[in-house]
Amino acid sequence: MDTLIRRYKRLLTATSTTYIRSLMDTINWDNRLIAIRGARGVGKTTLMLQYLKLHYANDSQSALYTSLDSLYFTQHTLSELAEQFYLKGGKCLFLDEVHKYPSWSKEIKNIYDEFPELKIVFTGSSLLQLLNAEADLSRRCISYNMQGLSYREYLKLFHQIHIRPYTLEEILESSDGICNEVNSQCRPLAHFEDYLKHGYYPFYLEGNAEYYTRIENITNLILEIELPQQCGVDISNVRKLKSLLGILSSEVPFMVDITKLSALAELSRTTILAYLQYLDRAKLIHLLYSDNDSIKKLQKPDKIYMENTNLLYALTFKDVNKGTLREVFMVNQLTYLHRVEYCTRSADYTIDSKYTIEVGGKSKDGKQIAGSKKAFIAADDIEYSAGNKIPLWAFGFLY
Structure with a gap:
């Protein structure tokens, strides 16, 4: 987990907040379970890191970002990470590329049910199916679609x-x-x-x-x-x-x-x-x-x-x-x-x-x-x- 925290801090340092997409203001960040779906390359990762930099830059204990295609998850489960994070005072878990993790929907559902004080934001491919996944997240999750840049x-x-x-x-x-x-x-x-x-x-x-x-x-x-x-x-x-x-x-x-x-x-x-x-x-x-x-x-x-x-x-x-x-x-x-x-x-x-x-x-x-x-x-x-x-x-x- 310490490796993930160091990587998260490096990414946060490198993230610019000079320009922020309009979707940032559309999302109700108070929801406990948020999905951001969209095509590759439209800026989902950047949006999450910008939100974290704006709201948690000086509170690294409360929030954590990680991509689920990390090698960390070849030796650990998402559920293990969530429990460790929660026990150390974590409040907001940001998960990128969840479709890269085989049992993502089932484990996110379990985390949501077992840790009611924990907020989860995750991104995934536009192919992501919340309703037809192994565990139905559609009733728990507020989903947003992210598109490429408008002319504006x-x-x-x-x-x-x-x-x-x-x-x-x-x-x-x-x-x-x-x-x-x-x-x-x-x-x-x-x-x-x-x-x-x-x-x-x-x-x-x-x-x-x-x-x-x-x-x-x-x-x-x-x-x-x-x-x-x-x-x-x-x-x-x-x-x-x-x-x-x-x-x-x-x-x-x-x-x-x-x-x-x-x-x-x-x-x-x-x-x-x-x-x-x-x-x-x-x-x-x-x-x-x-x-x-x-x-x-x-x-x-x-x-x-x-x-x-x-x-x-x-x-x-x-x-x-x-x-x-x-x-x-x-x-x-x-x-x-x-x-x-x-x-x-x-x-x-x-x-x-x-x-x-x-x-x-x-x-x-x-x-x-x-x-x-x-x-x-x-x-x-x-x-x-x-x-x-x-x-x-x-x-x-x-x-």
């Missing part, structure tokens, strides 16, 4: 431009004021292209030379290790899974034809449908379903997108189409806090069964949404809104 967060982290987040209702119904506020502080189009290429993962701050290589490495780790371990993907199918992702990255937004995908990836229909769900949960793709209340919704998605624009640039074998880029950005930013469905009637998307939005360039007209109530155009390459035409970049200020 990117501007704050990389360009020190501080603008508050806006709700979707504010963006749609008060866009003139928002555009005036943002344009008074920066030229939003000046940085938007760089954000779409490099601004989603915070590790871009460490340098851009190997940025796409790091994204590829993260993707390979998910495909080769996490999906086989956590979802039971057959190791012999990993190469085909990579092939499937390669096909999707070059074709998105992909109108789903399961028969075609099965033939291209050399996998059965049932396997393809299962693998698409796994890739969606792993935050590599995003599955979009239509707003048509049909039994088909239970069978297959209607459209497939890459999960974010940086991933699209890193994995595609072709030049990135600008229309594709706009749609991937829009779906990524909206789905974090809202329900997005593929619109079967007129516009591109239905949001929360309330709004319809069409995505396009600055010359996009309103023909497709004519006659629709609460219908808007998200237009690229414009700085200010005009009527129901709102700048695309504005949807990057939702969080």
Whole structure:
């Protein structure tokens, strides 16, 4: 345990609190059991260490951080650590990468029940299943999802431009004021292209030379290790899974034809449908379903997108189409806090069964949404809104 404490103190010393993600203020840190889930590379570890530095920097006895992929756990159990920590006055146990520890859910449940004065915060892969785990933590645990940087967060982290987040209702119904506020502080189009290429993962701050290589490495780790371990993907199918992702990255937004995908990836229909769900949960793709209340919704998605624009640039074998880029950005930013469905009637998307939005360039007209109530155009390459035409970049200020 002393080794873990020394390692924790070194990490805390090296952790910067200059920039803190907005999720920090969203989390109710008073809860006894907190889960933070998210894709690799979005900053879950940094967020935990920042919280510890802000609240426990001068009280090393009360809190402890450790990653469950530490060699320490080849000789000790998590339960043993929790008991030792508690007996020495520990109050808050922060556990990183819990999916690396085989019996994580069972032991966390036991710790929660046996030490009612102990608070536990843990992070895990976006594949983490609280309900279907060996021990059901869903009734005990408050779970938060962490996404990559929004355009607003990117501007704050990389360009020190501080603008508050806006709700979707504010963006749609008060866009003139928002555009005036943002344009008074920066030229939003000046940085938007760089954000779409490099601004989603915070590790871009460490340098851009190997940025796409790091994204590829993260993707390979998910495909080769996490999906086989956590979802039971057959190791012999990993190469085909990579092939499937390669096909999707070059074709998105992909109108789903399961028969075609099965033939291209050399996998059965049932396997393809299962693998698409796994890739969606792993935050590599995003599955979009239509707003048509049909039994088909239970069978297959209607459209497939890459999960974010940086991933699209890193994995595609072709030049990135600008229309594709706009749609991937829009779906990524909206789905974090809202329900997005593929619109079967007129516009591109239905949001929360309330709004319809069409995505396009600055010359996009309103023909497709004519006659629709609460219908808007998200237009690229414009700085200010005009009527129901709102700048695309504005949807990057939702969080």
